Amino acid sequence: MRCRPHIAAMATPTIVDIPHNLGREAAKARLQSNIGSLGRHIPGGIADLQTTWPAADRMLVTLLAMGQRLSVTLDIGDNVVRASFMLPGVLGFAADAISAAVRREGSQLLLPGKE
Numbered sequence: 001m002r003c004r005p006h007i008a009a010m011a012t013p014t015i016v017d018i019p020h021n022l023g024r025e026a027a028k029a030r031l032q033s034n035i036g037s038l039g040r041h042i043p044g045g046i047a048d049l050q051t052t053w054p055a056a057d058r059m060l061v062t063l064l065a066m067g068q069r070l071s072v073t074l075d076i077g078d079n080v081v082r083a084s085f086m087l088p089g090v091l092g093f094a095a096d097a098i099s100a101a102v103r104r105e106g107s108q109l110l111l112p113g114k115e
Contacts, residue, residue: 016099018081018106024057027076027110031059034109038063041105072102081106 020027032051038061039046048064059074072085083102087095 013084013086014095014099016083016102016106018083018103018110020079020081020107020110022110024076024078027081028057028059030110030112031074031076031081034111035059035061038105038109039065041101041108042066081110 022030035051036049038049042063042065044066046063046065048062050062052060054060057076059076061072061074063070063072068088068091070085070088070091072083075082075084083106085102087098091098
């Protein structure tokens with residue numbers, strides 16, 4: 001019997017576009033101001049939340065919720081925020097529901113007065 005090498009499939013990132021009409025700078029300011037409220041929108045809350053800005057229009061969000069670590073890249077544009085993330089294996093089955101929640105809650109983070 002001849003063994004064939006196992007080739008792991010590359011995971012595909014989940015990408016969610018969150019439209020807005022704020023302009024790039026206002027969207028960045030709202031995200032920066034409101035990101036701390038993210039835990040209120042996740043069942044069980046967030047055990048850890050960290051953000052960094054590796055580029056002027058890119059925010060990296062790393063969170064720990066329900067025992068799972070998730071890193072999200074937010075690319076802020078003039079009329080859309082693009083969220084991209086890789087779901088851990090145990091959450092892969094819920095990709096559609098999680099994408100819908102990211103779109104809904106991402107829109108909430110862009111609203112004024114959420115501090």
